Amino acid sequence: MTRPITVVTGGSRGIGAATCLRLAADGHDVAVGYARDAAAAEAVVAGVREAGGRAVALRADTSVEADVERLFDAAEEGLGPVTGLVNNAAVTGPLGRLADSDTADLRRVLDVNLLGVLLCARRAARLMTPRGSGAIVNVSSGAATLGSPGEYVHYAASKAGVDALTLGLAKELGPDGIRVNAVAPGVIDTEMHAAAGDAGRAARMGAAVPMGRAGRAEEIAAAISWLLSPDASYTTGTVLRVAGGR
Template structure:
C-alpha cells in the first residue's frame, strides 16, 4: 500500500463497476478512505465483500439524478470520515440512441439527467463540503472523447459529455479561490462492461480500424490518470480535459461505427442503462 492518499477521503459515483470500481480500488491501495455510490447494489456488495475493509470503504445506494440522494452520499463521507477531499464524478449511462429524428425526448432528458445533472449535483454538494472545511479539494469529472467532437458516440451521449467538459472549465474558474481544482478525464474505448457489452469480441477484432494504439484501454489505465489528477503532482492543473484514448482523437474518431458492428443504433431507438442493472429499452425504427 502507498501513502499517496493517506489521510484523504474520496467520494466516487458509479463506483461498483468499470472505471469507477477500478478507481475505488486504486484509491484504497493508495491509502484513502472511500465512500462510493451506485444504483447496482449487487455489484456494490461484491466490491465491499472482496475489499473487506469497512473502516475505509463504505457504500451508499445513490441515484445521481436525485439531489437528495447525492447529498446523502456526500454527507456519508463527511459524517463517517470527515471528508470529502476528493470527488470522482464517474456515474453514467449509454443513454438515448438511434437516429436523431427518432430519439424520444424523455430518453434525451434522462441521458442529460444522469451524465450532466448528476455531475453538477456531485460537484455542488462536494464543493459545499470542501468549502466548509476550508482545506481545498479536488474534483475529477468523467467525460469522454465523444464530448470533444463528432463521430465519437451517440448524439445524446456526446452532447451530455460535451456539457461535462464545459462545466469542468467553468467550475474550475469559480472554485479556484477556494483551492478546489476541477479537471475532466476523456477516455476513449475502454474494456469495461459498460462499453464492451455483448460485442466485446467484435469490437476488439476491429481495434486497428479506429485506434492507432495496439491495445484496448483498461479501467485501471483511467484510474491511474484519475489518481494523478487528485495527487500532489498535479497541483497547478485545473480546468483541463485530459484525453486517454490510445490516440483515437488524434487519428479521427470512428467509435460509433466500430462499437456497434451490428448496426443496432441505426435500426433501433431507445435508452441503454449501462451497468446500473436496469434493462435497456429499444424500439425498432420505422422502415429499418
C-alpha cells in the same frame, strides 16, 4: 498524514470500480456510490478494505438532488470530511441515430451525465470551500470532441457539457483552493458497451485506435488518481485525454 476521503459515483463497475481500487492502493478511503447493484458495490468495498482502506457502499441516483445530499451526508458520517470527488456515474442509452431516439432516453442521459455531475460538484464545492482545499475529477469522454454520429450524439453532447463545467468550475473554485479536472477516456473495454446494445463494440472500435486496442478501466483509474494526488497540485481546468491517440 490523514488519508484522503473520496466519493466515487458509479463505483460498482467498470471505470468506477477500477478507480475505487486504485485510490485505495494509493492511500484513499472511499465512498462507493452505486445505482442498482448492491452486491457489486459491496465487492468493491471488500477490495478497498483488502488494499488497506476504509470504504462504505452508498446507493444514490445522482440525478436526484435528495439522493446526492444523502450520499455526501452518509460519506461524511461513515468516513469523515470528504476531500475528493470522482464524478463517474453515466449512462449512454441505446445506440442509434438521434432521429430514432426516444425522448425518455435523451432525458435520462442528460439527467445522469450532466445534471448529476452538476449536483455532485455543487455539494462537493459547498463542503470543500469552507475547508479551503479539495479536488474534483469529472469523467468525460473522447466523444465530447468526436460527436459520436450514428451512435449517441446525445451522450457526446452531455460529455461536452462536462468539459465546459470542468473549465468554468476550476476557475470559480481555484481561489478557494479546490482543483477541478476531467479525464476523457476513449474506447474502454467495460460492460457499458453491452448495456448500450453492442457487446463487441470495444474490440471493434479499439482496432481502429492508433494504439490498436481498446483501453482498460485501470488505465483511466491511474489518470484519475494522479489528478487527485498532490503530484497534480498545479493542475486545474484540464481535460486529460486518455484515448490511445484517438
